[in-house]
Amino acid sequence: MTPVPEPLPHAYPFRFVERTVEKRGPAEGRVRALVTVNGRRTEAGEYLPPLTLVEVVAQAALLLEGGDPGIGRTGFLAGVSDFEFDREAGSGDLLDVDVRIAGVLGPIVRFEGTVTDGEGRRVCSGAVTVKKGSPA
Numbered sequence: 547m548t549p550v551p552e553p554l555p556h557a558y559p560f561r562f563v564e565r566t567v568e569k570r571g572p573a574e575g576r577v578r579a580l581v582t583v584n585g586r587r588t589e590a591g592e593y594l595p596p597l598t599l600v601e602v603v604a605q606a607a608l609l610l611e612g613g614d615p616g617i618g619r620t621g622f623l624a625g626v627s628d629f630e631f632d633r634e635a636g637s638g639d640l641l642d643v644d645v646r647i648a649g650v651l652g653p654i655v656r657f658e659g660t661v662t663d664g665e666g667r668r669v670c671s672g673a674v675t676v677k678k679g680s681p682a
Contacts, residue, residue: 562598563605567642573657574646577606580639593634596670600626603659604674606643622677624654629672633663640664653678 562579569575579602604623635641645659655678660671 562602563609563643566609569610570646572647573607573611573655575610575644577609577643577645579606579641579643579661593636594639596629596631599631599635599661599670600629600672600674602641602643602661603645603657603670603672604676606659607645607657607674607676610645623674624677625673625675627673627675629670631670632668635661635663635669641669648673 563577564580565578567576567578640663642662642664643659644662645657648656648658650656655676656673657676658671658673661669663669
């Protein structure tokens, strides 16, 4: 039986995270992602493009955030910073994404995330900033 994905306003081919593995607090915990061998993001090559890993962190933050309309469901990605890439994520890799809220200033929420592979090696880390509301 295939597990039903948790609610997230993303669908194939733009959904990269699968499920929450561990929730430690509001928007803090671990999310799992699988780089599928025949996934659209790996069709051109064996490895996931680095900017896709940024989106993996953003989706993990949204999933852990739990759907609070003030942050995730009506918010949008407003910034990306401090990303460092240590290794590539290849087809078939099982990735863990650890995310936590690093700060909140009114409608602005900064999440920090670290992506590791199935062996615990860091793939990348960095921060994404989300603004509550619509981009108008």
